[in-house]
Amino acid sequence: MQIFLEQLHQVLDQKYILTEDQDKNPYLTDWRKRYTGKALAVVLPRTAQEVAQIIRLCAINQVAVVPQGGHTGFCGGATPDSSGKQIVLNLKRMNTIREIDVANQTITVEAGCILQAIQEKAAAQDFLFPLSLGAEGSCMIGGNLATNAGGTNVLRYGNTRDLCLGLEVVTAKGEIWNGLKGLRKDNTGYDLRDLFIGSEGTLGIITAAVMKLYPLPISQWTTLVAADSVVSTITLLNLFQKRATSLLTGFEMMTQESLDLNEKHFPQMANPLKGNPPYTVLIELSDHESEAHVRQLLETILEEAFEASLITDAVIANNLAQANTFWHMREHITLAQAEEGANLKHDITIPLSALESFIEETDALVRAKFPGVRIINFGHLGDGNLHYNIAPPIGVDHKAFNLTNEKPIHELVYAQVERCQGSISAEHGVGQLKLEGLRAHKGEVAHELMKTLKRALDPQNILNPHKVVSI
Template identity: 85%
Template sequence: MQNFINQLSTVLETKYILTQDEDKAPYLTDWRKRFTGKALAVLLPGNAAEVANIVKLCAASQVAIVPQGGHTGFCGGATPDNSGKQVILNLKRMNQIREIDSANQTITLEAGCILQAVQEKAAVQGFLFPLSLGAEGSCMIGGNLATNAGGTNVLRYGNARDLCLGLEVVTAKGEIWNGVKGLRKDNTGYDLRDLFIGSEGTLGIITAAVMKLYPLPISQWTTLVACETIAFSIALLNLFQKRATSLLTGFEMMTQESLELNEKHFPQMTNPLQGKPPFTVLIELSDHESEDHVRQLLETILEEAFESGLIIDAVIASNLSQANAFWHMREHITLAQAEEGANLKHDITIPLSSLDCFIKETDALMRTKFPGVRIINFGHLGDGNLHYNIAPPLGTDPKIFNEINEKPIHELVYAQVERCNGSISAEHGVGQLKLDGLRAHKGEVAHELMKTLKRALDPQNILNPHKVVSI
């Protein structure tokens, strides 16, 4: 393998080829510390041509490549296996914004741009880049596209796929496909862009993208409301969708148990609503008109919700810092779970019409079969997306609990998901975590089609092998 490393140094400066253990270590373990692998080297290319040359060398030497962005993914997709024969290709040096096209309302940027930096850059020019998620300070656009990330603005603006107009991709042969076009209509055969989005580095390496921008809202109002049941929360969502239509930009749900966990680890994050409601809903309205218009609309809808018994309490954020505090409360649940220790995560979507039934039935089954477990259920309710996570009973060693119960708990949740015609991965992808469950979930025909695509685009199986599908 020394020969291969020597060859790499013909296409990449040696300082960007990390082979020492201490240099490679930060790239080998995922954010949740669930997966750790080994790598022959970590490579830090600076442009698409370097990526293409690296891929050609890897293809010639049959060395597998694990593309990596911010390494914040939840499914182990960016973590190498244990063979020590794979290389990690981290795109963080490719962080240039190539262009903001105001007339076309698009931004063209490299894959290694940090999401938050993109939002900030767009805002300076008066635009909103709506993709927003808890990891935005470290995740990268390439990773967002490769996982088709969702987050808190999907309800109004869609997920990463919906925001993307064009891509630049290095293929498994080391060719550069230039699809960097900012077109909102382009019906010229198969949609290659959509094929690469959400493929988690298994079909190609995304090196640049053209993304949509939107006008920056001038006013935003955020409120927390208390609901006694999930059915009332969904009825409330429907009420807001009807009355506020496109002004509704956020609708997040947090159960009492998830907020209690938050308060345990972040005591400053207390729920301002009275009496620990079973369901706390965070709602955001955004407008390009006057402050008063959206504030009045929000108050009118909340009054109607009170009168019809959908909500029992509400607090409207009186300033930006209070609105941010509401959002932090929602975003810190993931961090509180990480502080609490290992837990079993389920990132699922259920049609809204079945969600009430799903939660009631699954909660009851879970509490009967696994007494004492804590159900940390929260998520992007507006998208039907729940993070239905299970923490071990208090006083139980999480490692031992999970070893015994991981399989049956996943089986219980996923059987319920199938019964409700939902999905076992709403926004986090498949990676290595859900590789085994995918076949049963997708069905034989879809799974075979996915394998056919993988074989066609990566016949040597060098791009992130054994992630998403195994061929």
């Protein structure tokens, strides 16, 4: 391995090859502190050419590579194993916004660009880059693409995959594929771009991307509404989709328990709706017409919802600061869970037609088999994505509870997901957390196809091994 490290010095300056424990440690533990690994070195390239050279050296020396961005993932996909023989390839120095093409409405960015920086750069040119996540101040676009991240605007704009037009990728051979074309139509054979998006660095390393931009909305109105049941929230969603159509850009559901936990750790995030109802829904409309037009449309739909007894209370944000407070309530739930202690997370998708059945039946099963647990259920209701998380009973040690009950709780929840023909991973990826369950979930044929792709594109298995799929 010493020869390999010496070869790395021919590619990168010494200060970008971290080998001392105190320098490597910040890169070796995932955000949830669930996984901690070891690494031969952490390397910090600046260009795609440097990445390619590093991968060629890894291929020659049979050293595995763990690509890493902002290190905000939930599934351990960017954390090395315990062998100490892998390298972590962190892309944070690759943070240049290469181009904004105003006429084509695209932005070309390197993988290490912070999501919020891309949003701000686009806004400065009167464009919207709609990908929005709770971690947008630290997550990087390369990781967003590698996991096909979702977020709060999927309902209107789609996942990260839907926002991407082209990629630059370093292959397992250390070759650079330049697919940075800002084309909305390119029907020339296999869509190589889609192979790499969502592959979590197991098929190639994304180093840059061409992303779509949209005209910046001139008016946005945000409201919080109270509902008594899941079926009311789904009927309300259908009403807004029918009346507001494409103006509906956000529809987030939060349960009473999730907002109680929020207020416990962040008192300033108290729910402004009376009594913190069973279900609170955050709704956002965006348009390019006058604010008066959107406000009137929002009020009209809410009036119809009141008359149909779909909602029992509503608060419309009067200014941007109040709207941001509403969104912060939603985004702080994850932080509140972290403050409370380790919990069992389920990032799942359920068809809207089965959502009521899933929540009612799964809640009942979980509470019957694990008395006293707290179900922190919230998510992007508009696309069926739930963050269905289980916290131990109050006063019970979190680590001990999770160690004993993680497997049976996961099996129970995922069995319910399968019953409803849902997905065990909606937007956080697979990583190492869901590696074992993926085969059963995907089915034998799909799993073998995935393994075939992995063998074809990474025959030495040096790109993020034992993540997503094992060969």
